[in-house]
Amino acid sequence: MYKTYSRNALSEFFKENKHNSYTSLDLIEIFKDSINKATIYRNLKYLEVNGFIHKTYDDKKQVYEYMYADDCDHHFHLKCVKCGKIIHLHCDDADEFISHIKNEHNFSISENITTIYGVCEECEKC
Amino acid sequence: MYKTYSRNALSEFFKENKHNSYTSLDLIEIFKDSINKATIYRNLKYLEVNGFIHKTYDDKKQVYEYMYADDCDHHFHLKCVKCGKIIHLHCDDADEFISHIKNEHNFSISENITTIYGVCEECEKC
DNA sequence: TTGCGTGCAAAGGTTTTGCATGGCA
């Protein structure tokens, strides 16, 4: 893997903003002075294929979003549809639920590509 | 609600294919001889707003998919990433999982907009 | 008759691609 300016800038950005997710257009805007949009798209794909970022999905914006992938293969992501916050769910009950679905419903859940939508505590109050 | 040819054709199609989901492009292709694509888009939006179809998301195709909505607000959808089949999950353990997430993690899951991805029984064998 | 749905074509927005250039191993 080449370390290039664009690739570094993008991956550092994701690392520094672990708790947010961004659409491709967000990133094009953020880096508009330094990185061409074709390069943004190419590097998003690259970083995703190489497991550095995790592709998720925002129901409101109708587009993919990308987020920092920190060993994201083994837990669910809860995403608040109001504020956009992503919660990495580490929970034994979730594991049990997955086992139950596997054993009783014969379906093997892939946590890494599943995003569970809902409303977080703070937004529930509003 | 007007009953028009296009709207009827689309909703009947969804009803007859309850266990599949379709992208807008699938539907444009299927109805290419009888319905204009602008009308397809307008009616998909209409049917979705009126709760007749349910909008979901396919990780592979990077687009929305639409499926027949049969009281889909109160259960999870399991989608097989290999064959595309959608399973409407009616399961007490899922309800318990949702309660747990609500009570212990303070997050209110919206089942109606969440699709859980994984691999179904048949595809697991391959 | 009036309002809504439709078809067509054009516009709008997002993503991908081809090609020439430049940088890093």
Add this chain to the structure above:
DNA sequence: TGCCATGCAAAACCTTTGCACGCAA
């Protein structure tokens, strides 16, 4: 040197919109 990344512009692609027409209530 050779491979890969990049920028630019064009192309491709999907979806939305404006407008005129026609059908349904």
